[in-house]
Amino acid sequence: MSPKTLYDKIWDAHVAHEAEDGTSLLYIDRHLVHEVTSPQAFEGLRMAGRPVHAPDKTIAVPDHNVPTTPGREDPSNMTADSAIQVAALDKNAKDFGIHYYPVSDVRQGIVHIVGPEQGWTLPGMTVVCGDSHTATHGAFGALAHGIGTSEVEHVLATQTLIQKKSKNMKVEITGKLQPGVTAKDITLAVIGETGTAGGTGYVIEYCGEAIRDLSMEGRMTVCNMAIEGGARAGLIAPDEKTFEYVKGRPHAPKGAQWEAALAWWKTLYSDDDAHWDKVVTLKGEDIAPVVTWGTSPEDVLPITANVPSPEDFEGGKVEAAARSLEYMGLKPGTPLSEVEIDTVFIGSCTNGRIEDLRAAAEIVKGKKIKEGMRAMVVPGSGLVRAQAEEEGLADIFKDAGFEWRLAGCSMCLAMNPDQLQPGERCASTSNRNFEGRQGRGGRTHLLSPAMAAAAAVTGKLTDIRDLT
Amino acid sequence: MDKFEKLTGVAAPMPMINVDTDMIIPKQFLKTIKRSGLGVNLFDEMRFDDDGNEIPDFVLNQPAYRNAEILVAGDNFGCGSSREHAPWAIKDFGIRCVIAPSFADIFFNNCFKNGILPIVLPQEDVDKLMDDAQRGSNAVLTIDLENQTISGPDGGEIAFEVDAFRKHCLLNGLDDIGLTLEKAGAIQSFETKAAQERPWV
Numbered sequence: 042m043s044p045k046t047l048y049d050k051i052w053d054a055h056v057a058h059e060a061e062d063g064t065s066l067l068y069i070d071r072h073l074v075h076e077v078t079s080p081q082a083f084e085g086l087r088m089a090g091r092p093v094h095a096p097d098k099t100i101a102v103p104d105h106n107v108p109t110t111p112g113r114e115d116p117s118n119m120t121a122d123s124a125i126q127v128a129a130l131d132k133n134a135k136d137f138g139i140h141y142y143p144v145s146d147v148r149q150g151i152v153h154i155v156g157p158e159q160g161w162t163l164p165g166m167t168v169v170c171g172d173s174h175t176a177t178h179g180a181f182g183a184l185a186h187g188i189g190t191s192e193v194e195h196v197l198a199t200q201t202l203i204q205k206k207s208k209n210m211k212v213e214i215t216g217k218l219q220p221g222v223t224a225k226d227i228t229l230a231v232i233g234e235t236g237t238a239g240g241t242g243y244v245i246e247y248c249g250e251a252i253r254d255l256s257m258e259g260r261m262t263v264c265n266m267a268i269e270g271g272a273r274a275g276l277i278a279p280d281e282k283t284f285e286y287v288k289g290r291p292h293a294p295k296g297a298q299w300e301a302a303l304a305w306w307k308t309l310y311s312d313d314d315a316h317w318d319k320v321v322t323l324k325g326e327d328i329a330p331v332v333t334w335g336t337s338p339e340d341v342l343p344i345t346a347n348v349p350s351p352e353d354f355e356g357g358k359v360e361a362a363a364r365s366l367e368y369m370g371l372k373p374g375t376p377l378s379e380v381e382i383d384t385v386f387i388g389s390c391t392n393g394r395i396e397d398l399r400a401a402a403e404i405v406k407g408k409k410i411k412e413g414m415r416a417m418v419v420p421g422s423g424l425v426r427a428q429a430e431e432e433g434l435a436d437i438f439k440d441a442g443f444e445w446r447l448a449g450c451s452m453c454l455a456m457n458p459d460q461l462q463p464g465e466r467c468a469s470t471s472n473r474n475f476e477g478r479q480g481r482g483g484r485t486h487l488l489s490p491a492m493a494a495a496a497a498v499t500g501k502l503t504d505i506r507d508l509t
Numbered sequence: 510m511d512k513f514e515k516l517t518g519v520a521a522p523m524p525m526i527n528v529d530t531d532m533i534i535p536k537q538f539l540k541t542i543k544r545s546g547l548g549v550n551l552f553d554e555m556r557f558d559d560d561g562n563e564i565p566d567f568v569l570n571q572p573a574y575r576n577a578e579i580l581v582a583g584d585n586f587g588c589g590s591s592r593e594h595a596p597w598a599i600k601d602f603g604i605r606c607v608i609a610p611s612f613a614d615i616f617f618n619n620c621f622k623n624g625i626l627p628i629v630l631p632q633e634d635v636d637k638l639m640d641d642a643q644r645g646s647n648a649v650l651t652i653d654l655e656n657q658t659i660s661g662p663d664g665g666e667i668a669f670e671v672d673a674f675r676k677h678c679l680l681n682g683l684d685d686i687g688l689t690l691e692k693a694g695a696i697q698s699f700e701t702k703a704a705q706e707r708p709w710v
Contacts (some may be wrong), residue, residue, distance in 0.1 A: 057692075057695050057699035058692050058699075062673055064672075066695065068696070068699050068700075068703065077540070077592075078592065081543065089686070091686075105539075122540035123540055125540075126540055126542060163710070171593075172591055173591040186615075187590075188615065188618075189596075189615060189619035189622060190593040191593060191619065191622035191623070191685070194686065198690070199689045199693075199696060200700075201696055203689065237527060237585055238585040238588070238611055241612075241613065241614055242614070271585070271588065271614065273614050301708070337529075357524075357584060360524075456536045456539065463559075473529075475529045475531040475532070477531055477535055478531050481535070481554055
């Protein structure tokens, strides 16, 4: 048998039909659904009189536009249009008989945090969601990617997706990371290296010692931003850490089924001589704590660097950089560590897990946020929130002056009331620094949870290594 | 789905790289439960100021391009989120074809589901069409999907590639779900086999 990559193996195990030109029907094991990209899909089913093909494989949770302040179970505390979308999801989940975690459920949270937490996401699965950050689930060795609403409707109706196979790309991070360098720095550094279109047409497998050394939370952070590198999906081969994380979760297999699953999962790795269409290698020790300076996730620099000048670039990037710098209100040559911040956002499907909150709390402990700073922590799920409260992290944040919020996507995309005002500058653990992403005119610097916490304390972008 | 066969229309130039889905349709317009009516919000933050007045410099506000049906853009068009509101807004505005050196994956897929033809061309061809598009209302291009050609105002022709299955669906306005349900037997066989091999799923 010819050697295969992990992607090849998962793909082959899920092809339900293949046409002569390679167009395939890929069977979907888990379909995650949220309130923003699904209403039109359910409406399409109703109009055609179609049921959901596999309601037991379909899981819904409202996350994008729910407020993160108390009293949100009452729709009158939401904006009217948000309330309509959440009510539509309530109704669709009930009418079509799919699994559902409503706003009032402690297990509610960001769909990409809830899926793994509840054991819906398992190695070797195909996972889709009408959300580009579905790549997160690749951390389990699951083939996971975002789809549009037409495809959401297609999966609801047929449990399959029309696909052509992507190419294989290996991203290897060798050796150890330096102190203060995190999974977020890895994933941003990779995008800085490849550009936001570098992964277009590929599925990435992340590997190497630095990836192996990451916790499951860290691996989810890395895979989460595969889409920002343009890739269809990001994958990490499952190992003992993966199995340990999955074991005992509510929807993970038990008993004899666990043993059978484990036996298959252990075959899910890329064969030594598998073919790669593209290989990118970074040395772990060369990765520094990084921040973004512009309005594309590829605008990444070490915190020790200066704001670049448009002339540092070539081609279309010259104009793009000039536009970014103007939008961001930054002068070329300014040290990034002197850029003053007025808002800090810790949360999102990229960095809203317990490990992220622990890392931020460690920096904040016993300190106060800078006067005038607006800082908030938005846990990724109700269960992350509960655990952080039990571990005393919530008190650390509150004592320091952070707002301690309920779970949701929040200021990552600012569809709920958590938004930046024009000109406000935010140190954010989220995934996109696009113009207007966190609010019209808002300026976003992407960084790790520890770096965001440090910025909250000092009032400017800060090298975490100076604080520890 | 609407068929796409031949389109003759004004091409608007947008020579930016990395035009992201937040630019195409900002998040405040995602709170709809409909597919229609988003054209007025297309490129909202670039097209309108804080008071809702048109920004005259923006390409689609210029008299020559207000009825553009084709967009010529830079690398990595449509990067960012999976929101299908982006192609919905483009189509509702009246644009049925986007030409660029490269597209983001999910946006590219979403276009085909909505009767929009995204065309990938080498940079030099895009540069030429960008040049054509900058001639205002004289910038009329004809896109012929059947023959896979773009004809410019000077009569020159550029050939383009398109996936055969997607071309077939666009030309005939075929609904993916209907096509897939014709293969219900294959899906059922797969499910029977998968239930034995991976009963935990």
